[in-house]
Amino acid sequence: xxxxxxxxxxxxxxxxxxxxxxxxxxxxxxxxxxxxxxxxxxxxxxxxxxxxxxxxxxxxxxxxxxxxxxxxxxxxxxxxxxxxxxxxxxxxxxxxxxxxxxxxxxxxxxxxxxxxxxxxxxxxxxxxxxxxxxxxxxxxxxxxxxxxxxxxxxxxxxxxxxxxxxxxxxxxxxxxxxxxxxxxxxxxxxxxxxxxxxxxxxxxxxxxxxxxxxxxxxxxxxxxxxxxxxxxxxxxx
Amino acid sequence: xxxxxxxxxxxxxxxxxxxxxxxxxxxxxxxxxxxxxxxxxxxxxxxxxxxxxxxxxxxxxxxxxxxxxxxxxxxxxxxxxxxxxxxxxxxxxxxxxxxxxxxxxxxxxxxxxxxxxxxxxxxxxxxxxxxxxxxxxxxxxxxxxxxxxxxxxxxxxxxxxxxxxxxxxxxxxxxxxxxxxxxxxxxxxxxxxxxxxxxxxxxxxxxxxxxxxxxxxxxxxxxxxxxxxxxxxxxxx
DNA sequence: CTTCATACGTCAATGGTGTTGGCATAAGCT
DNA sequence: AGCTTATGCCAACACCATTGACGTATGAAG
Numbered sequence: 001x002x003x004x005x006x007x008x009x010x011x012x013x014x015x016x017x018x019x020x021x022x023x024x025x026x027x028x029x030x031x032x033x034x035x036x037x038x039x040x041x042x043x044x045x046x047x048x049x050x051x052x053x054x055x056x057x058x059x060x061x062x063x064x065x066x067x068x069x070x071x072x073x074x075x076x077x078x079x080x081x082x083x084x085x086x087x088x089x090x091x092x093x094x095x096x097x098x099x100x101x102x103x104x105x106x107x108x109x110x111x112x113x114x115x116x117x118x119x120x121x122x123x124x125x126x127x128x129x130x131x132x133x134x135x136x137x138x139x140x141x142x143x144x145x146x147x148x149x150x151x152x153x154x155x156x157x158x159x160x161x162x163x164x165x166x167x168x169x170x171x172x173x174x175x176x177x178x179x180x181x182x183x184x185x186x187x188x189x190x191x192x193x194x195x196x197x198x199x200x201x202x203x204x205x206x207x208x209x210x211x212x213x214x215x216x217x218x219x220x221x222x223x224x225x226x227x228x229x230x231x232x233x234x235x236x237x
Numbered sequence: 238x239x240x241x242x243x244x245x246x247x248x249x250x251x252x253x254x255x256x257x258x259x260x261x262x263x264x265x266x267x268x269x270x271x272x273x274x275x276x277x278x279x280x281x282x283x284x285x286x287x288x289x290x291x292x293x294x295x296x297x298x299x300x301x302x303x304x305x306x307x308x309x310x311x312x313x314x315x316x317x318x319x320x321x322x323x324x325x326x327x328x329x330x331x332x333x334x335x336x337x338x339x340x341x342x343x344x345x346x347x348x349x350x351x352x353x354x355x356x357x358x359x360x361x362x363x364x365x366x367x368x369x370x371x372x373x374x375x376x377x378x379x380x381x382x383x384x385x386x387x388x389x390x391x392x393x394x395x396x397x398x399x400x401x402x403x404x405x406x407x408x409x410x411x412x413x414x415x416x417x418x419x420x421x422x423x424x425x426x427x428x429x430x431x432x433x434x435x436x437x438x439x440x441x442x443x444x445x446x447x448x449x450x451x452x453x454x455x456x457x458x459x460x461x462x463x464x465x466x467x468x469x470x471x472x473x474x
Numbered sequence: 475c476t477t478c479a480t481a482c483g484t485c486a487a488t489g490g491t492g493t494t495g496g497c498a499t500a501a502g503c504t
Numbered sequence: 505a506g507c508t509t510a511t512g513c514c515a516a517c518a519c520c521a522t523t524g525a526c527g528t529a530t531g532a533a534g
Contacts, residue, residue, distance in 0.1 A: 015482055015529060023483090046521060056484050058523075067521070119405035123424040128433065131425075135435035149442040154451040161398035168356035187360035188368075196365065198372035205386040214391040221458045252500060252511055260512090283492060293513045295494075304492065 019054030025063055028053065029073050033113055036074075041112035041171050072124065075117030080126035082106035083133070092141035093223050099134060100159045100219050107163035108213075114167035118160050131156070143230060151226045158222060162215035184210075256291030262300055265290065266310050270350055273311075278349035278408050309361065312354030317363035319343035320370070329378035330460050336371060337396045337456050344400035345450075351404035355397050368393070380467060388463050395459060399452035421447075 016022050031052050036044050046067065050057035064070040082102045088095045107114035121127070134155065138148040189207060193200035253259050268289050273281050283304065287294035301307040319339040325332045344351035358364070371392065375385040426444060430437035 017483065045519085047519080057521085058485080059483050061522075062482055119402050121421065123421070128424065128428070128436070132433045132436050135439060139435055139438065145439050145442055149439050149446050150454075152443075153446060154455055157399070157402055157451045158395075158455055161402035162394070164401055165356050165394055165398035184358065184360070187365065191365070196369045198376055199365070199369050201376065202372060202382050202386050202389075205382055206389075209386050209390060214394045217387075218391055218395055218455070218459070221462050222455070225458050254512065282490085284490085294492085295514080296512050298493075299511055 017053065017055040017059065021054045023053065023055060023059070023063065025073065028060065028063055028070070029077050032070060032074055033077070033110055036112040036116075037110060041115045043112075044116075071116050072120055072122040074113050075120055076122045076124035076126045078106050078110060078113060078117065079103065079130050081109075083126060083130055086133070088133075088137065092137045093227060095137050096134070096155065097219060097223060099130075099137075100155065101216065103130070103159050104163050104166070104213070104215055107160075107167050108170060111167040111170035114163055115171045118164035118167060141230065143226075147226075147229065151222075154222060158218060159215070162213065162218065166213045166215065254290065254292040254296065258291045260290065260292060260296070260300065262310065265297065265300055265307070266314050269307060269311055270314065270347055273349040273353075274347060278352045280349075281353075308353050309357055309359040311350050312357055313359045313361035313363045315343050315347060315350060315354065316340065316367050318346075320363060320367055323370075325370075325374065329374045330464060332374050333371070333392065334456060334460060336367075336374075337392065338453070340367070340396050341400050341403070341450075341452055344397075344404050345407060348404040348407035351400055352408045355401035355404060378467065380463075384463075384466065388459075391459060395455060396452070399450060399455065403450045403452065 014022050014024075021027075028049070032044055032049055035049060035052055039048070046057045046060055050060060053059075060070070064073065082099075082105070086099065086102065107118055131152075134152055135148060138151055139145075143151065184207070188199060189203050191199050191203075199206070251259050251261075258264075265286070269281055269286055272286060272289055276285070283294045283297055287297060290297075297307070301310065319336075319342070323336065323339065344355055368389075371389055372385060375388055376382075380388065421444070425436060426440050428436050428440075436443070
């Protein structure tokens with residue numbers, strides 16, 4: 001049976017696992033998040049997750065159709081955390097900035113999970129809520145629908161793209177950050193000025209600055225561009 | 238022996254494989270790229286790659302220390318293709334735009350490969366060459382070193398981030414694009430205006446526009462911001 | 475309070491994966 | 505022509521996701 005999974009709300013009989021633990025989607029996803037943090041983004045396996053839950057691995061297929069489905073659920077939980085307690089202030093630009101930074105931060109708080117999920121569409125409740133909020137801010141600001149969609153698109157893609165990229169370098173540690181770090185020190189920082197004059201000239205600055213995310217600056221540019229377009233009126237290109 | 242791999246240049250004895258094929262790093266990477274295109278981003282396995290090359294899977298470990306090393310080599314080849322035949326024109330802004338679009342395009346030409354490699358640092362030759370070129374353009378434009386590094390950082394991260402994101406949606410087809418597409422149609426396009434007024438209002442525009450990349454617009458904003466900062470002089474914030 | 479259908483946890487098995495150590499042979503230097 | 509050793513092959517290991525059959529505890533029905 002390909003899809004024997006019953007929805008969480010329709011779940012009635014909750015039988016404790018052999019070790020006495022009572023399962024739920026929520027518990028499984030939270031456990032998966034913890035495992036990702038502890039064992040790295042490649043450390044989440046059905047077997048290990050089963051062990052961590054004190055349940056047989058195959059039990060998880062009663063809750064998710066497969067690893068992919070679980071992945072989407074993890075991503076939706078991250079967005080949910082970003083949106084928790086969020087309230088608009090009425091200033092669309094400030095609100096949009098806050099929202100972007102929140103989403104970015106929520107992903108970076110679980111980099112190993114972010115790597116797996118940041119570029120997937122889940123269609124689950126929290127994701128939809130975030131999109132509705134963003135579109136609402138832009139429409140409330142008075143943008144015509146064409147611009148709403150264009151700005152929304154750039155905003156959400158850029159946010160997720162940076163989240164994925166920044167998370168990737170944070171997520172490596174458990175598996176290969178040491179290697180990448182070593183590459184950086186061994187290769188870039190020691191290139192001779194004769195063959196690579198430009199890299200050599202700014203090497204110290206590169207080493208110092210490459211650890212910070214470029215997202216906040218990029219976001220500000222996006223918001224600034226949008227605002228100038230708004231004040232210029234709908235006629236402007 | 239953990240690292241028995243000899244460098245490509247030091248390779249002397251080239252013994253043909255059982256099926257008569259003579260291996261090389263180049264050939265292996267090109268074959269891997271073809272397999273990624275044909276079988277999707279999860280379709281690249283050491284065993285399959287071995288079969289495609291007419292060689293035993295374990296033979297590949299004479300050329301790469303492991304799957305991860307092969308992945309980095311694939312990424313470097315993509316950058317190499319982006320940089321092939323590139324020549325600066327002297328107009329730093331046009332050159333930078335051209336370079337960004339080339340890299341972005343090179344990744345999107347092999348989305349399945351891009352997904353695996355876009356957020357890794359390889360330190361291999363083509364990657365270093367690209368970085369040297371970008372830094373050279375900015376320094377040649379007259380930016381002070383601090384700004385060179387800041388702009389370089391935003392430029393390369395944004396380019397790779399969008400490449401990864403855009404590639405991800407292109408790469409899904411073989412595995413889960415159908416699912417994501419279905420989510421889009423089934424969930425977003427049919428949300429009732431009562432609960433999600435903003436999504437419902439712009440749904441048709443969303444469907445129409447979400448397939449194009451937001452990268453070109455974002456890149457232009459970055460370049461514009463940099464240029465205005467340059468003309469404003471080093472004293473400007 | 476008892477009965478009953480079945481939801482859900484468990485078991486066992488399948489066919490995949492990356493990776494390694496030992497072996498033998500042919501390549502290319504001297 | 506002979507020797508070293510690089511390099512391709514083989515067999516084995518541990519792990520992976522996923523599935524189908526099975527039995528039992530569970531919650532509802534009477």
